[in-house]
Amino acid sequence: MKVxxxxxxxFHRNVKLMLRSPLWVVLGVSQPVxxxxxxxxxxxxxxxxxxxxxxxxxxxxxxxxxxxxxxxxGGLYAGFDLLRELASGIVERARVTPVSRIALLxxxxxxxxxxxxxxxxxxxxxxxxxxxxxxxxxLLIGYGILALITLTSASFSYGVALKIKNPAVLGQLINNxxxxxxxxxxxxxxxxxxxxWLRDTAxxxxxxxxxxxxxALFTGHPGDPSIWKAFAMLGGLAVLTVVWSGRKFAKxxx
Amino acid sequence: MGIIxxxxxxxxxxxxxxxxxxxxxxxxxxxxxxxxxxxxxxLGPNGAGKTTTLRMLAxxxxxxxxxATIAGANLRSxxxxxxxxxxxxxxxxxxxxxxxxxxxxxxxxxxxxxxxxEAQRRAIAALAAFELTEYADRxxxxxxxxxxxxxxxxxxxxxxxxxxxxxxxxxGLDPQSRAHMWDxxxxxxxxxxxxxxxxxxLEEADVLCDRVAIIDGGVIVAEGTPDTLKRExxxxxxxxxxxxxxxxxxxxxxxGQDYLTEVEVRDGGMLRLAVEDGGTAVPRVMRxxxxxxxxxxxxxxxxxxxxxxxxxxTGRSLRES
Numbered sequence: 001m002k003v004x005x006x007x008x009x010x011f012h013r014n015v016k017l018m019l020r021s022p023l024w025v026v027l028g029v030s031q032p033v034x035x036x037x038x039x040x041x042x043x044x045x046x047x048x049x050x051x052x053x054x055x056x057x058x059x060x061x062x063x064x065x066x067x068x069x070x071x072x073x074g075g076l077y078a079g080f081d082l083l084r085e086l087a088s089g090i091v092e093r094a095r096v097t098p099v100s101r102i103a104l105l106x107x108x109x110x111x112x113x114x115x116x117x118x119x120x121x122x123x124x125x126x127x128x129x130x131x132x133x134x135x136x137x138x139l140l141i142g143y144g145i146l147a148l149i150t151l152t153s154a155s156f157s158y159g160v161a162l163k164i165k166n167p168a169v170l171g172q173l174i175n176n177x178x179x180x181x182x183x184x185x186x187x188x189x190x191x192x193x194x195x196x197w198l199r200d201t202a203x204x205x206x207x208x209x210x211x212x213x214x215x216a217l218f219t220g221h222p223g224d225p226s227i228w229k230a231f232a233m234l235g236g237l238a239v240l241t242v243v244w245s246g247r248k249f250a251k252x253x254x
Numbered sequence: 255m256g257i258i259x260x261x262x263x264x265x266x267x268x269x270x271x272x273x274x275x276x277x278x279x280x281x282x283x284x285x286x287x288x289x290x291x292x293x294x295x296x297l298g299p300n301g302a303g304k305t306t307t308l309r310m311l312a313x314x315x316x317x318x319x320x321x322a323t324i325a326g327a328n329l330r331s332x333x334x335x336x337x338x339x340x341x342x343x344x345x346x347x348x349x350x351x352x353x354x355x356x357x358x359x360x361x362x363x364x365x366x367x368x369x370x371x372e373a374q375r376r377a378i379a380a381l382a383a384f385e386l387t388e389y390a391d392r393x394x395x396x397x398x399x400x401x402x403x404x405x406x407x408x409x410x411x412x413x414x415x416x417x418x419x420x421x422x423x424x425x426g427l428d429p430q431s432r433a434h435m436w437d438x439x440x441x442x443x444x445x446x447x448x449x450x451x452x453x454x455x456l457e458e459a460d461v462l463c464d465r466v467a468i469i470d471g472g473v474i475v476a477e478g479t480p481d482t483l484k485r486e487x488x489x490x491x492x493x494x495x496x497x498x499x500x501x502x503x504x505x506x507x508x509x510g511q512d513y514l515t516e517v518e519v520r521d522g523g524m525l526r527l528a529v530e531d532g533g534t535a536v537p538r539v540m541r542x543x544x545x546x547x548x549x550x551x552x553x554x555x556x557x558x559x560x561x562x563x564x565x566x567x568t569g570r571s572l573r574e575s
Contacts, residue, residue, distance in 0.1 A: 089348035093342075096342040
């Protein structure tokens, strides 16, 4: 109960503060939008091997991958915000109170999930104009996958930020984590084009399953086994990351 | 029995440079006994271990060794009890740029488990008490340094703690805000709180604190009321200015004069003399210097300050370190 109460408290505050400077929610989505407008039209020929014979079909393959990339990257960069908060003493101030430590993490990570939901909505609405179609239930399940990804990536980023105080080092580290994960998930380029060893490696990457699952949802195959596999792997990963990062909040030494 | 009792508290850090790992004792065995209702000052230069001690007592970092009880709660085994009993106001403050003072106060109260309605009531009372009502709904980034500091303190005591830890409460404040802050600290005490503050300002320790512990290099070198500490140094201090070129010679002339207990040549052509009695010593010092052909530009007699206490205990001046 206390965890829920405190999580709500921290979440509510962070959402309120975010709404005061909504610009960065929009800025965060600007790159994917540019990709959507300028890059996607090139995709039809590129994705032809994956069964994209029309523009709409190309979008059904491209947009889910981009949403996963957005959730992954958006969460991974959340740590920078925490660095700022650490410097201003807000985290320390909370840690002298009996407030739940895991709530300090979850309140923030759930705020990041809300940001992602808004950003994803912007992209999906834009994509509808380009002929993307997706059923509401499939979309909701897809949101579930995206939420788990953001929860994981944001929690990871917060945990690392508590450990690594230097923003420049944090940036490098996040880049080094994000790039291979994205490539190995086939978020932008389909992993099906990759050689076998790379595909085998990607099979161990939960985010690859997330992309495959999302594509299944967007192409109208809600029964595809990749979807429950994605949920199972991401769920496990999210729990592990939240526990790890929550501990960092409990004993961060700064 | 004190409200804060500390025995052998210690903390060391490892600093890594290339291949070598050096162990630095930030706090090397500190004993403290702070009585309820006191304003207790922790005086020392930067890096002396003041903040580290405070952060350990505030449950923010675990001590390597030692024991402490605060308001009856054990620092190691009853952290929740400690947190409920203390307020901690960090040196750099802890307000959010975009949040308003009212929001910050309500959040702080609620993080202490106080219900929403009561939290809002307390925020209103705190805003009034700290003369912040006028700015209550403006973002903290629009506040002056003094106003922001007052929000920090209001947050630190919103749950009515028994003990308040203030880390360098007046650093960076202008003289007027500093005087204001001293009044606030005294008000906390008059409301029944025990105040434990750190400072590197001699005057602050002297004027504001009931009792002072002087810390240097992670060790407490002296402890007592400011008056007792100063009385431990017998006699007066005479400061003589002779100019850079004569300083050394003046030092030689005065060394060995039997009415001087200590002669020290300082930067800027100044000499610091410890004497039994300032009134009789000054004419003799002047005569001795005059005989040696040294012209004195300034002479000043003063009672020992906490800086003199610090100097006697550590061999350095607090102003220099």
